[in-house]
Amino acid sequence: MSAHDATPVDVHEAGHSHGSRRSYLIGFALSAALTAIPFWLAMTGVLESGATAILVVLLAFVQIVVHTIFFLHVNTKAEGGWMLMAFVFTAVMILIVISGSLWIMYHLHGNMMPPPLDAAPPAKM
Amino acid sequence: MSTSHDTTPAEPTFYLIEEDAHDTDAAHASPALLGFWIYLMSDALIFATLFAVYGVLATSYAGGPTPQELFELPLIALNTAFLLISSITYGMAMLDMHDGKLRGVQFWLGVTALFGACFVGVELYEFSNLIAEGATPQRSAFLSGFFTLVGTHGLHVSAGLVWIGVMIVQVGQRGLVESRRRLTCLGMFWHLLDVVWIGVFTFVYLLGSLP
Structure with missing residues (x-):
């Protein structure tokens, strides 16, 4: 939560937290990179298939976690x-x-x- | 669910069930969000079974076309970009909702629906191309699994588009305060579809097109 979010409106919303503009943009930048890299790997074939497959799957798991935190706002308090x-x-x-x-x-x-x-x-x- | 107290499971929350959405606090204390989240998790399990089916059948070509021959990654990259952008534009709608900007919410919902419609359009174009090439669902077990998995996701996105359209009208009629819970649920639905799509483009398209 960035500083400008600490308005009274948000106080009673702790039950279901929502992101700030900053957290949405961070999430978007991360997931754009995490989407672009696997597509680049698969389309150019710079690495051999086995390594590409492992990297692509790993990046997908990271991206799922990024979406869950930054877009779905799953955290220990929600x-x-x-x-x-x-x-x-x-x-x-x-x-x-x-x-x-x-x-x-x-x-x-x-x-x-x-x-x-x-x-x-x-x-x- | 009240957060000012301990999270004891025995807390009687049943009397809070959306009796009225006029009071912001009561609207937000609604258990509907957690309930909707549970629904989304069960929806994720449906996709898990479809992914499992596809995983089992992914190499059963029955002499038919293989993923390397069928999939066009540039088209999938375009589609992925559409869905990812629609996720961030929905985030912008949520931010405007919390700021109480009605026009902003309607504008960003409209943008989200536009990108969602582009996604469905490109997917239908892809499907029609596949069918024109003879790669129909009945051609092989691989294609049956493919069309079921990707088609179910596409149907979800289409349902989301209808919901977004309804919400654009409804926030205009009833205001943001009353629509808050529904917009939050719709947001979770929309973002979850993007998460499912990560699985689809990774396991179906990218891994499928590797030599």
Whole structure:
């Protein structure tokens, strides 16, 4: 919160905090950079694919955190901390749903897929 | 939710439920914001399942086109810029709301809707191009997952556009004080769609177009 925000109007709004012009602009500058870099990496291909993939994913996670703090105003005080609690809980659920699905389906794929069409046909009994 | 006291869960907040929005304090003490946040989190879970589906099916091309052949990153970069700019313009509307500037709120809401409409327009253009190339949802599991995930996000943005249009009219009719809670909810909705889009452009478009 910058100094000009400390008006009486804002005092009773601590329940759901909102940003100042400065925090919105900082958030916008950060997310613009965090968007531009991965697009630049992917479109120019300056790094090899593996390194690009890791960097792009890392920058995406950073950008999600930036948006959550500067645009969604999630912090330890908003709604008595319950906003953050719900957010962390959801983040854990999302992680479990996505990584769990990929993990299970990868193994299912490996164990149950028929051999590719160009492979030798199974011997007849 | 009152913040002048401890955050004991047993605090009886039920009597505060939006009986009136005339008193600013009561309007802001409404539990609606936390409730709407919980809804947004459940919406994020819907997207999580769609991301999981896409992740599982992302390489099931069925002999059809692959992401490298289909995706045009410049178009996606343009779309990403539209959505990111619409996020900051919504922030400007919120700042004007807290300053009590009615015209400013309507102006920035209009700008936000404009960029949102550009986003949906470019997305529809992209979809029509894909379909014209024969990359329809029924072509392969990869394309089914792609259209479901990206299309669901596009539908959310379209719903947000309708909501913004309603709010532009409503702040004019009822004033800013009464619209405060709704504008805050709409803002959270709009910003969350931008967060989901970060996941879409990263995991679908950027990773998909890597060789």
